[in-house]
Amino acid sequence: xxxxxxxxxxxxxxxxxxxxxxxxxxxxxxxxxxxxxxxxxxxxxxxxxxxxxxxxxxxxxxxxxxxxxxxxxxxxxxxxxxxxxxxxxxxxxxxxxxxxxxxxxxxxxxxxxxxxxxxxxxxxxxxxxxxxxxxxxxxxxxxxxxxxxxxxxxxxxxxxxxxxxxxxxxxxxxxxxxxxxxxxxxxxxxxxxxxxxxxxxxxxxxxxxxxxxxxxxxxxxxxxxxxxxxxxxxxxxxxxxxxxxxxxxxxxxxxxxxxxxxxxxxxxxxxxxxxxxxxxxxxxxxxxxxxxxxxxxxxxxxxxxxxxxxxxxxxxxxxxxxxxxxxxxxxxxxxxxxxxxxxxxxxxxxxxxxxxxxxxxxxxxxxxxxxxxxxxxxxxxxxxxxxxxxxxxxxxxxxxxxxxxxxxxxxxxxxxxxxxxxxxxx
Amino acid sequence: xxxxxxxxxxxxxxxxxxxxxxxxxxxxxxxxxxxxxxxxxxxxxxxxxxxxxxxxxxxxxxxxxxxxxxxxxxxxxxxxxxxxxxxxxxxxxxxxxxxxxxxxxxxxxxxxxxxxxxxxxxxxxxxxxxxxxxxxxxxxxxxxxxxxxxx
Numbered sequence: 001x002x003x004x005x006x007x008x009x010x011x012x013x014x015x016x017x018x019x020x021x022x023x024x025x026x027x028x029x030x031x032x033x034x035x036x037x038x039x040x041x042x043x044x045x046x047x048x049x050x051x052x053x054x055x056x057x058x059x060x061x062x063x064x065x066x067x068x069x070x071x072x073x074x075x076x077x078x079x080x081x082x083x084x085x086x087x088x089x090x091x092x093x094x095x096x097x098x099x100x101x102x103x104x105x106x107x108x109x110x111x112x113x114x115x116x117x118x119x120x121x122x123x124x125x126x127x128x129x130x131x132x133x134x135x136x137x138x139x140x141x142x143x144x145x146x147x148x149x150x151x152x153x154x155x156x157x158x159x160x161x162x163x164x165x166x167x168x169x170x171x172x173x174x175x176x177x178x179x180x181x182x183x184x185x186x187x188x189x190x191x192x193x194x195x196x197x198x199x200x201x202x203x204x205x206x207x208x209x210x211x212x213x214x215x216x217x218x219x220x221x222x223x224x225x226x227x228x229x230x231x232x233x234x235x236x237x238x239x240x241x242x243x244x245x246x247x248x249x250x251x252x253x254x255x256x257x258x259x260x261x262x263x264x265x266x267x268x269x270x271x272x273x274x275x276x277x278x279x280x281x282x283x284x285x286x287x288x289x290x291x292x293x294x295x296x297x298x299x300x301x302x303x304x305x306x307x308x309x310x311x312x313x314x315x316x317x318x319x320x321x322x323x324x325x326x327x328x329x330x331x332x333x334x335x336x337x338x339x340x341x342x343x344x345x346x347x348x349x350x351x352x353x354x355x356x357x358x359x360x361x362x363x364x365x366x367x368x369x370x371x372x373x374x375x376x377x378x379x380x381x382x383x384x385x386x387x388x389x390x391x392x393x394x395x396x397x398x399x400x401x402x403x404x405x406x407x408x409x410x411x412x413x414x415x416x417x418x419x420x421x422x423x424x425x426x
Numbered sequence: 427x428x429x430x431x432x433x434x435x436x437x438x439x440x441x442x443x444x445x446x447x448x449x450x451x452x453x454x455x456x457x458x459x460x461x462x463x464x465x466x467x468x469x470x471x472x473x474x475x476x477x478x479x480x481x482x483x484x485x486x487x488x489x490x491x492x493x494x495x496x497x498x499x500x501x502x503x504x505x506x507x508x509x510x511x512x513x514x515x516x517x518x519x520x521x522x523x524x525x526x527x528x529x530x531x532x533x534x535x536x537x538x539x540x541x542x543x544x545x546x547x548x549x550x551x552x553x554x555x556x557x558x559x560x561x562x563x564x565x566x567x568x569x570x571x572x573x574x575x576x577x
Contacts, residue, residue, distance in 0.1 A: 012521075015519070015521040016521050016524070016525065018521065019518070019519070019521035019522040019524065019525040020525050022518065022522060022525075023470065023522070023525055023526065023529070062528070066525075066528075120469070227427055230471075231470075231471045231472075233471075234470075234471025235469060235470060235471050238468065238469040238471070239469075261547065279560055280547065283563055283564045283567045283568075284474070284567065286567065287567040287568070287570060318568070
């Protein structure tokens, strides 16, 4: 048929629809939210439009302008809904007139039905709704992945290793919560903006960590999740180009994803940073990370917690080996991070860097004072790091006692095996 | 993620020129529509690089059909297809590369060919030249990053 596409080999109709959806979903949901004034409804009718595409495109072909097609179907669904709802007759009549012939023509032609600049603002509003503080973190994660990243409920469920029904429930409940709280479709006012932006960044970072921390064994799907977060971060940074922490977060994720090709051994076992084959690190992503960090710095507002963590990751990523790493710089960066985001875990990491840069005795003093403070009680990495320092100082008996404490605290089999091996090697 | 090159080429120059004339597109308008498309790729986090090429009359062709090769000025002799530019995109899979290519603001007479760009890791890593290529690619990217940071 004229104006419709035949698919190349290896691309099924379903994949073609999904690919279009990934590209267009945020704009479609944002456009429909503006049209209906109701995010929950917009999300529903966008999903209905997607279902219609899945049913019709395999038969009829992909339309010339798939985004416009989906928006037009969504609007029609909204109007059908209003038509059924007698209480909204007046509103329906007004909107139906507005939609009229013009919209049908827009859907048929190749002209996008949206103004790219206005739609970017609407996509940003969408991000702020999906990450609104009235929602639980799980709900924000599910909503963001579905509406902004365009992932299916099934894909989200696979990525988080939970049943599809659980993700569906989270989304339904989240939409009810947003409706009940009458959350407006807006970019937050100035006084709320920093806290709301930081909530958005933390949702992206949570998605990333879920994929990053789990990127082991056969669970490659979760590395995909980390890449998805990276992509969300890149989109977000373009929506708020004047925000240094958005670029800082992107830089951090680029630097960490760059190491993925070296994080697993041929046997599928996780490989520690010190033992990774650095020639396998993705140089393109490292270059992108450095560009993102440079962009954050160019805004001249200093580095936040993400920017500093990115700078630490950069030190590792540009070093040819552990020995040639600029540990002195890493110590300084951890000190700065400890000042703006004080945390015993940051302090422990600083101690590890200090052990490389300044010496074991200084590092041990930091770890001892952490242990004395009791703030990391029950955290296995503390005795593990202490044991490591004591081993290198030749204090074998004390080191053994620390490793045994660490063994008692870990429930992870792999960690357990590593610690047992360390005790044996003493 | 997978890297693809979207290669833009004019397969039928007459049709392409006619489409431009019919659409009444001036040069500024073309820059604007193409600019929007490029920015959309950038905003979606998929654009790696892109370049457009100057008119073939400013170039030359080296034809290896004979020894020594024959060099001619300007457009390809009998070939109708003109390679006009490319995008390199980092996307989930071929379906997404196709979806992006399909969004390009192009008309009749123009084609986009989609080709996967293999990673250097797919070549035999014990080959001396592949080992060296990994190194110079690293150096090249580092120099670019340094330049971007103004070092």
